[in-house]
Amino acid sequence: MPQTGLxxxxxxxxxxxxxxxxxxxxxxxxxxxxIGGDFIPKYxxxxxxxxxxxxxxxxxxxxxxxxxxxxxxxELAFTKECGLYHDWKEQLDxxxxxxKLEDTKWxxxxxxxx
Ligand SMILES: [Zn+2]
Numbered sequence: 547m548p549q550t551g552l553x554x555x556x557x558x559x560x561x562x563x564x565x566x567x568x569x570x571x572x573x574x575x576x577x578x579x580x581i582g583g584d585f586i587p588k589y590x591x592x593x594x595x596x597x598x599x600x601x602x603x604x605x606x607x608x609x610x611x612x613x614x615x616x617x618x619x620x621e622l623a624f625t626k627e628c629g630l631y632h633d634w635k636e637q638l639d640x641x642x643x644x645x646k647l648e649d650t651k652w653x654x655x656x657x658x659x660x
Contacts, residue, residue, distance in 0.1 A: 550575065550630065554613030555585040563601045569616030572597040573626045575634075576609035585613060589639050592627040594620040594647055621652050628654040 552575060556562050574597060576589040588609060593600045601612060617623040627644045646652040 552613035552615045555579055555611040558605055558610055558612045560602055567598045570595055571620045571623050572614055572616035573623050574612055574614040576612050578610045587634050590630045592623050624652050628656055632656040
């Protein structure tokens, strides 16, 4: 398992999200923690303006834990999201490659798909 460079894992609930997620743009991974204590990522996402709210939207999902990192730059967040997506692609529930913000020239560092 590659190093994620993300904070966590944390329990996916509203109190914890409000305590630890204080910036607006960032990257997150949703998943669960194995009996041995390893975080198993199942979904990777990004928010360009409200990662706190997006994580709350996931609190009633099948995922129990999350990791995240906030970035001042949405482009940096996108680059990180792409990296995680490619690292974990085989095990993720994500069906599609991360999408760049409209009207930007962001490029995935790992492939040509955007
Ligand atoms: Zn890519």
